[in-house]
Amino acid sequence: MRVTLLDYGMGNLRSVTRALEAAGADVSRQEIVGDGPLVLPGVGAFGRAAENLRGQRWEALREHVKQGRPLLGICLGMQLCFESSEEHGQHQGFGFFTGQVRHLGVGITVPNMGWHRLAGLGDPWAYFAHSYGVRQSPHAIAHIEHGGSVVAAARRDNVLGFQFHPEKSGAAGVALIKEWLRC
Numbered sequence: 001m002r003v004t005l006l007d008y009g010m011g012n013l014r015s016v017t018r019a020l021e022a023a024g025a026d027v028s029r030q031e032i033v034g035d036g037p038l039v040l041p042g043v044g045a046f047g048r049a050a051e052n053l054r055g056q057r058w059e060a061l062r063e064h065v066k067q068g069r070p071l072l073g074i075c076l077g078m079q080l081c082f083e084s085s086e087e088h089g090q091h092q093g094f095g096f097f098t099g100q101v102r103h104l105g106v107g108i109t110v111p112n113m114g115w116h117r118l119a120g121l122g123d124p125w126a127y128f129a130h131s132y133g134v135r136q137s138p139h140a141i142a143h144i145e146h147g148g149s150v151v152a153a154a155r156r157d158n159v160l161g162f163q164f165h166p167e168k169s170g171a172a173g174v175a176l177i178k179e180w181l182r183c
Helices: 013-022 046-053 056-066 076-080 170-181
Strands: 002-006 026-030 038-040 071-074 100-103 112-117 125-130 140-145 149-156 159-162
Touching: 002 013, 013 026, 013 170, 038 056, 038 076, 046 056, 046 076, 056 071, 071 076, 076 159, 112 140, 125 170
Parallel strands: 002 026, 002 038, 038 071, 071 159
Antiparallel strands: 112 125, 140 149, 149 159
Protein backbone atom coordinates (compact mmCIF):
# COMPACT_ATOMS: atom_id res chain seq x y z
CA MET A 1 0.00 0.00 0.00
CA ARG A 2 1.30 3.48 -0.91
CA VAL A 3 1.38 5.86 2.08
CA THR A 4 2.22 9.56 2.10
CA LEU A 5 4.44 10.70 4.96
CA LEU A 6 3.87 14.44 5.35
CA ASP A 7 7.10 16.43 5.61
CA TYR A 8 6.24 19.77 7.21
CA GLY A 9 9.51 20.28 9.05
CA MET A 10 8.49 18.71 12.38
CA GLY A 11 8.94 14.95 12.04
CA ASN A 12 11.46 12.21 12.55
CA LEU A 13 10.93 11.09 8.97
CA ARG A 14 13.72 8.54 8.66
CA SER A 15 12.62 6.31 11.54
CA VAL A 16 8.92 6.65 10.67
CA THR A 17 9.71 5.69 7.06
CA ARG A 18 11.58 2.58 8.23
CA ALA A 19 8.70 1.51 10.49
CA LEU A 20 6.12 2.05 7.73
CA GLU A 21 8.26 0.03 5.30
CA ALA A 22 8.70 -2.73 7.89
CA ALA A 23 4.91 -2.85 8.13
CA GLY A 24 4.68 -3.32 4.34
CA ALA A 25 3.98 0.23 3.14
CA ASP A 26 5.44 1.89 0.07
CA VAL A 27 6.31 5.32 1.50
CA SER A 28 6.28 8.61 -0.37
CA ARG A 29 7.69 11.55 1.62
CA GLN A 30 5.86 14.68 0.45
CA GLU A 31 5.44 18.29 1.48
CA ILE A 32 1.83 18.20 0.25
CA VAL A 33 -1.13 16.05 1.25
CA GLY A 34 -1.71 13.13 -1.12
CA ASP A 35 -4.97 11.34 -1.83
CA GLY A 36 -4.22 8.00 -0.15
CA PRO A 37 -3.39 7.04 3.43
CA LEU A 38 -1.48 9.84 5.16
CA VAL A 39 0.87 9.87 8.15
CA LEU A 40 1.28 13.09 10.14
CA PRO A 41 4.43 12.64 12.24
CA GLY A 42 5.62 15.17 14.74
CA VAL A 43 8.42 16.06 17.09
CA GLY A 44 8.59 19.48 18.75
CA ALA A 45 6.14 22.14 19.90
CA PHE A 46 2.45 22.26 18.98
CA GLY A 47 2.36 25.96 18.03
CA ARG A 48 5.30 25.71 15.65
CA ALA A 49 3.84 22.58 14.05
CA ALA A 50 0.44 24.24 13.57
CA GLU A 51 2.17 27.28 12.07
CA ASN A 52 4.09 25.06 9.62
CA LEU A 53 0.81 23.43 8.54
CA ARG A 54 -1.33 26.59 8.31
CA GLY A 55 -2.64 27.62 4.94
CA GLN A 56 -2.86 25.19 2.05
CA ARG A 57 -1.64 22.11 3.97
CA TRP A 58 -4.04 22.81 6.86
CA GLU A 59 -7.03 22.95 4.52
CA ALA A 60 -5.79 19.97 2.50
CA LEU A 61 -5.54 17.90 5.72
CA ARG A 62 -9.08 18.89 6.72
CA GLU A 63 -10.35 17.94 3.25
CA HIS A 64 -8.39 14.65 3.38
CA VAL A 65 -10.23 13.65 6.56
CA LYS A 66 -13.58 14.99 5.31
CA GLN A 67 -13.23 12.77 2.21
CA GLY A 68 -12.85 9.72 4.48
CA ARG A 69 -9.20 9.06 3.67
CA PRO A 70 -7.06 7.43 6.39
CA LEU A 71 -4.89 9.63 8.61
CA LEU A 72 -2.42 8.43 11.25
CA GLY A 73 -1.05 11.06 13.64
CA ILE A 74 2.08 10.13 15.57
CA CYS A 75 3.04 11.89 18.85
CA LEU A 76 2.78 15.61 18.07
CA GLY A 77 0.86 14.58 14.95
CA MET A 78 -1.80 13.01 17.20
CA GLN A 79 -1.87 16.09 19.44
CA LEU A 80 -2.57 18.28 16.40
CA CYS A 81 -5.70 16.18 15.78
CA PHE A 82 -7.22 17.41 19.07
CA GLU A 83 -9.10 20.69 19.54
CA SER A 84 -6.35 22.78 21.11
CA SER A 85 -3.08 22.88 23.02
CA GLU A 86 -1.76 25.06 25.84
CA GLU A 87 1.88 24.38 24.94
CA HIS A 88 3.65 27.78 24.89
CA GLY A 89 0.31 29.63 24.65
CA GLN A 90 -3.11 28.67 23.30
CA HIS A 91 -3.13 27.06 19.86
CA GLN A 92 -5.96 25.67 17.74
CA GLY A 93 -5.79 22.07 16.55
CA PHE A 94 -7.74 20.30 13.82
CA GLY A 95 -10.51 19.14 16.18
CA PHE A 96 -10.74 15.64 14.70
CA PHE A 97 -10.72 14.37 18.30
CA THR A 98 -12.41 15.96 21.31
CA GLY A 99 -9.96 17.05 24.00
CA GLN A 100 -7.29 19.54 24.95
CA VAL A 101 -3.54 19.00 25.02
CA ARG A 102 -2.17 20.12 28.37
CA HIS A 103 1.08 19.90 30.32
CA LEU A 104 1.35 16.52 32.01
CA GLY A 105 1.66 18.23 35.39
CA VAL A 106 3.93 18.85 38.32
CA GLY A 107 5.21 16.23 40.73
CA ILE A 108 5.77 13.68 37.94
CA THR A 109 8.65 13.06 35.57
CA VAL A 110 8.43 15.44 32.61
CA PRO A 111 9.23 14.83 29.88
CA ASN A 112 7.73 11.38 30.05
CA MET A 113 10.38 9.39 28.22
CA GLY A 114 10.37 5.65 28.24
CA TRP A 115 8.31 2.52 27.98
CA HIS A 116 4.73 2.10 29.17
CA ARG A 117 2.28 -0.74 28.81
CA LEU A 118 -0.79 0.47 26.95
CA ALA A 119 -4.19 -0.25 28.45
CA GLY A 120 -5.90 -1.03 25.15
CA LEU A 121 -4.78 -2.07 21.66
CA GLY A 122 -3.81 -5.48 23.03
CA ASP A 123 -1.80 -4.00 25.94
CA PRO A 124 1.63 -3.86 24.24
CA TRP A 125 4.62 -1.92 25.51
CA ALA A 126 5.24 1.33 23.65
CA TYR A 127 7.85 4.08 23.75
CA PHE A 128 6.83 7.62 24.75
CA ALA A 129 8.63 10.98 24.63
CA HIS A 130 6.33 13.88 25.54
CA SER A 131 5.67 16.64 28.06
CA TYR A 132 2.10 17.42 26.95
CA GLY A 133 -0.84 15.12 26.46
CA VAL A 134 -4.57 14.62 26.73
CA ARG A 135 -6.06 13.30 29.97
CA GLN A 136 -9.60 12.57 28.73
CA SER A 137 -11.29 12.14 25.37
CA PRO A 138 -14.35 10.22 24.22
CA HIS A 139 -12.19 9.10 21.29
CA ALA A 140 -9.52 7.43 23.46
CA ILE A 141 -8.87 3.77 22.66
CA ALA A 142 -5.77 3.27 24.83
CA HIS A 143 -4.31 4.88 27.95
CA ILE A 144 -1.20 4.83 30.10
CA GLU A 145 -0.73 5.83 33.71
CA HIS A 146 1.64 8.73 34.28
CA GLY A 147 0.48 10.99 37.08
CA GLY A 148 -3.04 9.82 36.20
CA SER A 149 -4.54 8.52 33.00
CA VAL A 150 -3.06 9.83 29.73
CA VAL A 151 -4.59 9.12 26.31
CA ALA A 152 -2.10 6.91 24.44
CA ALA A 153 -4.22 6.39 21.31
CA ALA A 154 -7.41 7.86 19.90
CA ARG A 155 -9.63 6.94 16.97
CA ARG A 156 -12.53 8.61 15.25
CA ASP A 157 -13.77 7.32 11.92
CA ASN A 158 -10.79 7.42 9.51
CA VAL A 159 -8.41 9.23 11.93
CA LEU A 160 -6.10 7.31 14.27
CA GLY A 161 -3.59 8.88 16.62
CA PHE A 162 -0.74 7.43 18.67
CA GLN A 163 0.79 9.57 21.44
CA PHE A 164 3.61 7.06 21.60
CA HIS A 165 6.21 6.46 18.91
CA PRO A 166 5.37 3.22 17.07
CA GLU A 167 8.59 3.66 15.06
CA LYS A 168 10.55 3.38 18.34
CA SER A 169 8.36 0.63 19.84
CA GLY A 170 9.87 -2.39 18.09
CA ALA A 171 7.73 -5.25 16.84
CA ALA A 172 4.67 -4.01 18.75
CA GLY A 173 4.85 -0.63 16.98
CA VAL A 174 5.22 -2.23 13.55
CA ALA A 175 2.26 -4.52 14.31
CA LEU A 176 0.09 -1.51 15.21
CA ILE A 177 1.09 0.22 11.96
CA LYS A 178 0.25 -2.97 10.02
CA GLU A 179 -3.17 -2.97 11.62
CA TRP A 180 -3.70 0.66 10.53
CA LEU A 181 -2.62 -0.21 6.99
CA ARG A 182 -5.44 -2.78 6.81
CA CYS A 183 -8.07 -0.08 7.32
